[in-house]
Amino acid sequence: MSARNAFYAQSGGVTAVINASACGVIETARRHTDRIANVYAGRYGIIGALTEDLIDTSQESDESIAALRYTPAGAFGSCRYKLKSLEASKREYERLIEIFKAHDIGYFFYNGGGDSADTCYKISQLSEKLGYPVQAIHIPKTVDNDLPITDNCPGFGSVAKYIATSTLEASFDVRSMSKTSTKVFVLEVMGRHAGWIAAAGGLVEDHAIPVMILFPEIEFDQERFIAAVKDKVERFDFCTIVISEGAKYPDGRFLAEQGTRDAFGHAQLGGAAPVVANMIKDATGYKFHWAVADYLQRAARHLASKTDVEQAYAVGRAGVEFALAGHNAVMPMIKRLSNDPYAWEVGEAPLSEVANVEKFMPREFISADGFGITSACKEYLIPLIQGEDYPPFERGLPKYVTLKNLPVARKLAPFEL
């Protein structure tokens, strides 16, 4: 069997460790040049494939590729560009197959969340239908931790560690100041539909911090919430609140609705923290501070979870190994073997079962009052934030790599997106 090329693309919101998966893919491919001649990366994700804007990763040194392991965000660029059904996006899917043919691409590695799992699955179906053989492998990535089957998603452990650490640190600050100043601190975190990231804030409860979580999964009840905040402040003198950007009123309105939507039709959120902080101030008069972590949380490679980095690398490597073993339409997944000591291995999930399924917080991970996490949830979360994996620093700042990202020569006519 002669060597064919691979295509790798990053999709959707980036994470602190998606480049560690890229590193796993490229380093593993480089050990099998008899089977994988070169890895082409899509510049800005799948758009790079559609527009034939391919990056020649063979132009990057081994050192640069190794540095991806500790560099956050998407080294090749990502995009929010959703391919729809095979019928509705026929033109795009067929263009992809044309590009693969033109560049002798036999392996498609798509690194993303639920939407890209769906795209990846469709490409495998189309490749079969059109008789052009491409092995389509989905590499899981999402800070939201909302993919099914896999125990957890690479990217989540690091943002969870960042949010738990930041919640702990800010809570120590509020505790110091509570006598005359701030009594309530509100931290807004990511998580449109699933409260996994917000749940990580609940881990500080074991550090004697009175903390309340507002999950997207639990309808927001203003009266019960204010009463619970007052109770905490009366008992502890202060209270920390971690709110998911996706927290909703019973009628479905987001607390933070801004009215804009992204390319996938998802509402663009932001600003739930000041809404809740002012609500508390109005009801109780407590002084407050609030923070919105936004990109800081998912880009915080300086505080990545070692477990997460290892898993991100492992799913990248496994993706290539599955492809070399002839598998198609699959996703490497994380299987938890035990909690304490934590043990895990990489398994394999069929994409037909991954695509378009969203995994929410199970109700038994949320405390009875809806404002906290249970010990089952803590047992789930703690292994995922284990270990530190600091990047190298130079002149006081992390020494992250920026690749050359040289283009592959075009062979086809331009394509209008």
Add this chain to the structure above:
Amino acid sequence: MSARNAFYAQSGGVTAVINASACGVIETARRHTDRIANVYAGRYGIIGALTEDLIDTSQESDESIAALRYTPAGAFGSCRYKLKSLEASKREYERLIEIFKAHDIGYFFYNGGGDSADTCYKISQLSEKLGYPVQAIHIPKTVDNDLPITDNCPGFGSVAKYIATSTLEASFDVRSMSKTSTKVFVLEVMGRHAGWIAAAGGLVEDHAIPVMILFPEIEFDQERFIAAVKDKVERFDFCTIVISEGAKYPDGRFLAEQGTRDAFGHAQLGGAAPVVANMIKDATGYKFHWAVADYLQRAARHLASKTDVEQAYAVGRAGVEFALAGHNAVMPMIKRLSNDPYAWEVGEAPLSEVANVEKFMPREFISADGFGITSACKEYLIPLIQGEDYPPFERGLPKYVTLKNLPVARKLAPFEL
């Protein structure tokens, strides 16, 4: 000379390293028990002295005191409670002297910013006037870096490192996403009057990031600002903006004015980032994300600057050494000896020159267009963020200490604040 007790208090907004100064004070005092019998700490700062709510630090183990070096926020509690002139706050000042007498306190260590330097100075004056000998030493602390005479303030280097790192990481994220999604990222940072913290964001320019800074020292000119943002985005496809909470319109209004004021009469700020982000969206249509770092930045001990930790400890230790040498009404300060390699030593400043002087960014540290920092500013900042000093971690989270904070028995009648 028989041993007398010392009083130590934390004042104003806490930092990632104010406890490192506490550690320097207490560890040094413990090496001189012939002169300093015990260190009493004020519970919630100077309020603890006024209300005779003293903490007996001798009840804390050496290990716990050593752990203060890597624990953020104020371990004994802090407060925002400003003593005014000797006449206007006569009752409070006299009460402090009574407390000192009752508990045989001969050393007063006040760890704070400009307001507490002023209080400390007044106590030294009053002690002289009333004939009760107290050596009053101010230990500098402020994330705002706005104290005069000292080259920099302990607390600032760590927040600068955090903001520069976070700006770098989030900028990598935006750069990844800019093709179809976010083009402008706005990060709001602390700094009411002085733009030192915002300036730290400018350090990412040397990492090929198009960054703009909005300083409190430069009047905000909306038209020029929008034009500059458009220019950056047209040239680089994205742009990062770091805005100081104290950024102001030419008429003096804060971009983020919320209308509330703290105990010192300072306007309480927050929310400049969404104001600026929406302004850009309206003028250009660019997609944006914004973050407000708030307490996360000043509590982020996990990313402290090693230089800052060492200096914070050193000024605590020097404060005790100055006191033991018989000095009064002074502040240990940082003297910069050279930039590269960076060298510094602890000097001594008279409080008469420190109190009530605020140090702003010099104009020659701000670029000609007002939106960036100069190489002189970079030369100043870079040494201050040098080195990492990670806290120990346990089960995925930093292992910070919470002290027992046992009370000293009261001897006087209650005092109404």
